[in-house]
Every structure is written in C-alpha cells, then in structure tokens.
Amino acid sequence: MSLQVGVIGSGECDKPLYDLAYEVGKYLAREKAILINGGLGGVMEASAKGAKEHGGVTVGILPYKDRWKANPYMDVVIATGMGHARNVIIVQSSDVLISVGGEFGTLSEIAIALKEGKKVISLSPPYSIRGLITVESPEAAVKFAVKYGRIK
Numbered sequence: 348m349s350l351q352v353g354v355i356g357s358g359e360c361d362k363p364l365y366d367l368a369y370e371v372g373k374y375l376a377r378e379k380a381i382l383i384n385g386g387l388g389g390v391m392e393a394s395a396k397g398a399k400e401h402g403g404v405t406v407g408i409l410p411y412k413d414r415w416k417a418n419p420y421m422d423v424v425i426a427t428g429m430g431h432a433r434n435v436i437i438v439q440s441s442d443v444l445i446s447v448g449g450e451f452g453t454l455s456e457i458a459i460a461l462k463e464g465k466k467v468i469s470l471s472p473p474y475s476i477r478g479l480i481t482v483e484s485p486e487a488a489v490k491f492a493v494k495y496g497r498i499k
Contacts, residue, residue: 353383354382355446356453360448371445374486382403385434390447406423444492445468470484470488
C-alpha cells in the first residue's frame with residue numbers, strides 16, 4: 348500500500364510559503380507518496396501542483412458539497428459538505444502529516460493528528476506545539492514523513 352501524506356496549511360499564503368508547499372509536493376511525488384489535502388487554494392494548491400507536475404497522485408478532501416470547487420491539481424476529489432469537520436478525514440486518511448505555515452484550520456488538524464498519535468512535521472510553523480517536529484526544508488520534511496509514515 349502506498350504511503351499517504353497529508354499536507355496541511357492555509358487556503359491563502361504568500362509566495363515563500365507557496366514555494367515551500369510546492370517543493371513538498373514535488374518531493375512527495377518523487378517518493379511515490381499519495382498527497383492528501385483540503386483541495387482548495389494556498390498551501391493546498393501549491394503542494395498539489397508540485398506533486399502533479401512531478402508525476403504524483405493527489406487527493407482533495409473538500410469542505411463543500413460541490414467537488415468542482417477543488418483546485419485544478421487534484422486527481423481525486425471528495426466533496427464532504429462537512430465544513431471544517433473534514434479535517435478529521437484528512438488526518439485519519441494520512442499516515443503522517445506535513446504542515447506548511449498555517450492558521451486556525453491547520454492548528455486544528457495538527458491537534459487532531461497529535462491526539463491520534465500521528466507524526467506532524469512542520470515548515471515555518473507560526474506556533475510552538477509539543478510534539479510538532481520542525482524542520483528547515485521541504486526535502487527534510489519529506490524525509491521525515493517517509494521515515495515516520497512507514498512505521499506501523
């Protein structure tokens with residue numbers, strides 16, 4: 348079974364965070380990991396674009412009922428109509444998570460993941476949380492994700 352990595356972050360972000368997320372997606376594609384995210388803009392779009400442009404597979408778990416609201420880089424779109432409650436599905440469907448920046452929605456995903464005993468690797472976290480693994484580069488984030496995601 349393929350490694351499934353959740354990439355979480357804000358629906359809107361600046362260019363430096365967008366570029367970090369793009370690189371995360373690229374490295375995940377090179378590792379043949381399936382990228383799971385919220386399917387919208389910002390970090391979600393950037394990571395999916397990076398994965399798609401490098402041969403990866405992407406899955407978007409949308410908060411809306413309409414799957415056509417997904418960004419154009421999603422291979423599989425799951426429209427939940429659940430709003431932020433869809434964060435639980437992202438976490439539960441991921442073996443490990445990588446956060447890039449983030450706001451309150453990202454914070455909720457991190458909290459759920461850590462509560463469930465899943466590893467969360469973070470690039471440019473705006474907060475300090477016990478259990479969060481902070482790294483300096485997208486390549487390091489993916490190396491940790493591959494290492495921790497395959498431990499079962």
